Amino acid sequence: MTTDFPEPTRIPVNGVELEVFEAGRQNAGNPIVLCHGWPEHAFSWRYQVPALAAAGYHVIVVNQRGYGNSSRPAEVTDYDIEHLSGDLVALLDHYGYTDATFVGHDWGAFVVWGLTLLHPNRVNGVVALSVPYQERGETPWIEFMEAVLGADFYFVHFNRQPGVADAVFEENTFRFLRNLYRKNVPPAEPQPGNALINLARAGTPLGEPVMSDSELAVFVSAFESTGFTGGINWYRNLDRNWRLLADVDPIIRHPTLMIYGDRDTVARAGRLTEFVPNAEVVTLDCGHWIQQEKPTETTEAILKWLNQREADQQPRTQKIPSRAEL
Template identity: 80%
Template structure:
C-alpha cells in the first residue's frame, strides 16, 4: 500500500476467507464496518479509516468476497445477497460484536441495504454513499432493466453476455480503471450512449474529466484486479434477479437510523421515495461525482462524523 493503510489479516467467515484491514482496535466496543463497491477495494476507504479511528471507532474494512486477496468462489450463486450479507454477519461474530454501524459505497451500499433487511438486529446504523435504497418492485431487476434500458446497459450485458465485458476489462485493466476513476466529468458525457458504455470506456484513449487519485493510489487498484481479474466481482451483478427472489417476503423497511450521502454530479439516480422505505433517513449532498469518499474525503468524513456524533448524543 502507498500510505499508512493498515496491514491486512485473513479472517475465516461463512465458508470463505476475507482480507480485512483494521484500525482503532483500542476502541473495541465501538465498531464501524466499511463496505466497498465495484470495481473497488478496501483501499477506497483510505481517507476514512484514520479519521474514524481517531474519533474513537474500531474500524473494520474487508475486501469482500471476490476482491483482493479474499476468497473468490467459482459458483456465480456464491455472490448473492445471502452470501454477501452472511459474510458480514460472520465478520461481526469473529470480532465478538452483536451489531455495528455499516458504511457502504456503490455495491457496498447495496449489500448494507440487504444486510439491514435480512439481519436487522446486526445493524445499529446505516451510512450509504451514492446508491440509494432500491425498491424491489413487481418484476426482477434485470428483467426490468432489459426492457427499459436495453441489452447493452451494463447490468443487463453482464447477465446476458457473460465473459464478454470482463475479457475487455482484463485486456485493458490499467486503462479501464484510469478512465473510470474520474471526476469533473462534463454533464454531456454522462448521458446514455449507444453500446456498452463501460466496454467503450475501457478502450478510450482520452477520457473526459480529471483523475480521482494519484498514480500510486490507482496502482493499488490496478494490481489487485490484474491479479484477480473481474469475473468474481461482476458475479455480484449476476445475482440481482436471484436477490430479488431472495428478498421476497422480507420486511422491506430499513428501520435503523440512516445517513444517505449523494454526489450532486453522480450519474446514479437518487431515490424519489427514500423515506417511504428508510423512514429515519438523513440526506446529505456533496459537490462531486460517483466516487464520493475519494473525491471529497474531508467533506465525507465531516458528514459521517457529525451524523454519528448526533446519533450518540441522542
C-alpha cells in the first residue's frame, strides 16, 4: 500500500478469510464498513478512511471474497448474495457489533443493498455510490439484460461465456486497469463485441487517469496475483441472487444516502424512494469512480449525512420552565 493506508489483517469469517484494513480503533462502538466494487480493492477508499476515523468512526475496510489477499473459493455459487452478505454479518460478529453503517461503491453497493434486505437488523444506515437499489422485477436480471442489451453486454457475456473475459483481462492486466480507470472520457461510437474486452486490448487510453501511477500499481499488483475470476463470479450469481431475494421485504426503510456521478454510465433508479423511502440523493460532477475522482466532495457528503443522522437521533429533551415563566 502507498500513503498512510492501514496495514491489513486476515480475519476468519463465514468459512473464508477476509483481508481487513482498520482505522480509528479508538472509536470502538461506532463502526462504519466500506465495501469496494469491481474491479476494485479496499485501497479505493484511501481518501475516506482517515477522515472517517478522525470524525469518530471505527473504520473497517474489507477486501471481499475473491479480492486481494482474501479467500477465493472455487465454486461460482460461493459468490452469491447470501455468501457475500454473510461475510459482512460474520465480520460484525467478529468485532462484537450488533450493527453498523455500510458504505458500498459499484458492486459493493449491490452487496450492501442485499445485506440490508437479508439482514436488516445488522444495518443502521446505508451509503451507496453509483449503483442504486435494483428493483427485482418479474424477469431474472441476466435474462432481462440479454433481451434488452444483447449477448455482448458484459454482464451477459460473463454469464454466457464463462472464462473468456477472465483470460483476456489476465493477459492484459495493466492495460485493462489503466484503460478502465479514466475520467473525462470523450463520447465515442460503440464498437462491436464486448466493450470491456475491447478496452483491455486497446493500446491507447482515453480521457485522463483517475489514479497516479503508484496508486494504479496497487490495483495492478493485486489483480496480477489473484486474476479476475473471483470478482467476475459475483456477476455470475445475478440470476441466482434474483431467486434468493424472491421472498424478502423489498422496502429498505433505513436512513440512506445515494451518491451519483452525473457522468456515470450506470443508470439512475427512476423509483428509488418508492423502495428506499428514507433516501437522500447527492450528485457529484464526476464519472463512475466517484470516491476516487471526487475524494474531498465524496467524503464531505458522507460526513454531512452522518452528522445530520446523528443529530436526528439525539434524544429530544423537554425544556423545564423557570419559575418566572410559570
